[in-house]
Amino acid sequence: MSIDIILLFCLVLAAIWTVMTVRLIHSIIGLALTSVLLSALMYRLASPLAAVFELSVCAGLISVIFLVTVSFTQRVSKEEMPARRKERFVRFWGLLFIVAVAGLLLILFFKAPQFQLPPPAGEQNVRDVLWNLRHLDMLGQVIVLLAGALGVAVFFKEHKK
Amino acid sequence: MSADLSQLFGHFMIAIILLFIIGAYCILASFNMVRILIGLEILIKAATLLIILAGYICGRTALAQTIVITLIVIEIVVMVVASGVTLWAFRNNESIDPRKLSELKG
Numbered sequence: 001m002s003i004d005i006i007l008l009f010c011l012v013l014a015a016i017w018t019v020m021t022v023r024l025i026h027s028i029i030g031l032a033l034t035s036v037l038l039s040a041l042m043y044r045l046a047s048p049l050a051a052v053f054e055l056s057v058c059a060g061l062i063s064v065i066f067l068v069t070v071s072f073t074q075r076v077s078k079e080e081m082p083a084r085r086k087e088r089f090v091r092f093w094g095l096l097f098i099v100a101v102a103g104l105l106l107i108l109f110f111k112a113p114q115f116q117l118p119p120p121a122g123e124q125n126v127r128d129v130l131w132n133l134r135h136l137d138m139l140g141q142v143i144v145l146l147a148g149a150l151g152v153a154v155f156f157k158e159h160k161k
Numbered sequence: 162m163s164a165d166l167s168q169l170f171g172h173f174m175i176a177i178i179l180l181f182i183i184g185a186y187c188i189l190a191s192f193n194m195v196r197i198l199i200g201l202e203i204l205i206k207a208a209t210l211l212i213i214l215a216g217y218i219c220g221r222t223a224l225a226q227t228i229v230i231t232l233i234v235i236e237i238v239v240m241v242v243a244s245g246v247t248l249w250a251f252r253n254n255e256s257i258d259p260r261k262l263s264e265l266k267g
Contacts, residue, residue, distance in 0.1 A: 008176040015180055015203050019187040019196075027199055038206055042229075045217040050229040054209070057233050062202065062240050069195055069244040073251045095186045102182055103175065110171030129223040130230070137227065141234045148238030155245040 004044055011037040016099065020092050022085045028066045035059035049126050166218055173214045180207035194247040194257040198240060205236050 014037055018030030035058040042051035130138070180203055187200030209229055216225020251257050 005172060008172060012176055012179045012183070015183045015206075018199060018203065019183055024193075024195055027196065031199055031202055034203065034206060038210060041210065042213050045213050046222045047213050047216065047226045047229070050209075050213060050226040050233075053230055053233050057237055058202075058206075061237060065240055065244050066195065066198070069247055072248055073195070073257055091190050092186075095183065095190070098182060098186065099179055103179055106175040106178055110175060126223045126226050130227045133224070134227045134231075137231045141231060144235055144238050148241050151242040152245045155242075155249050 004041070007037055007041050007044070011041065012099070012103075016095070019095065020088070022081065022088050024070045025067070028063055028070065031066070032059045032063040035062075170214070170218060173210065177207050177211050177214070180204075180210070192258050192260060194243075194250065194259055197259070198243050198247070201243075202236075202240070205232070208232070 011034060014030055014034045018027050018034060021027050021030060035054055039051040039055040039059065042048075042054060184200045184203035184207060187203060188197050191197050191200060209232060212225050212229055212232070213222075216222045216228075247257055250262060254261050
């Protein structure tokens with residue numbers, strides 16, 4: 001079995017665990033694990049720079065942001081956990097059914113028993129593309145980051161009494 | 162498209178479509194704002210993998226990587242602002258259940 005198939009299978013399993021687990025902390029750990037597996041797949045698809053970004057930003061920074069958000073909000077007590085677990089299973093058992101049926105249908109549709117990753121079709125320099133072809137994207141990214149910083153500042157602004 | 166590339170496309174597309182289904186189900190079935198954001202993250206991860214796969218198959222990995230870097234920057238800003246909204250909602254309503262955000266009604 002190819003390593004890519006194992007990685008893809010683990011990616012889907014990690015995403016299902018992220019969605020179905022009861023505790024939010026476990027969900028966040030599952031999301032970070034999904035990001036790590038996605039980074040490995042990106043590396044396999046000849047995109048190392050995007051893989052590094054995914055690993056550092058999505059697996060690291062976004063997990064920290066979610067952890068901070070969860071730590072500021074209410075915790076579920078141990079007495080509430082069994083009821084929550086039961087309610088969550090009732091609400092999410094349909095997901096397992098849908099994923100299983102959709103997975104089987106898609107496997108039948110694509111019908112691909114084995115594959116080997118071919119070498120990348122053409123080598124390009126990311127730096128050239130980023131600074132010459134897509135240089136306006138950099139300006140857009142700066143504006144988006146400033147807009148995000150402004151948005152957070154507005155939300156946490158203290159009202160004057 | 163060669164046989165190898167079509168097989169590659171098939172395997173990755175199965176995982177991408179399943180990720181889309183999982184993310185969409187999480188958004189639709191959750192009543193917790195953090196879980197809705199996690200569902201959105203899974204949808205974005207599926208889109209990211211699709212862009213990288215398209216770049217690999219077309220032989221334009223550098224272009225796909227630059228687009229993914231832009232997508233990650235937008236993703237982080239969306240998540241930071243959405244987490245701010247969640248904390249703001251908790252501060253004002255003592256709950257992160259979107260059904261209880263009745264003050265937003267016009």
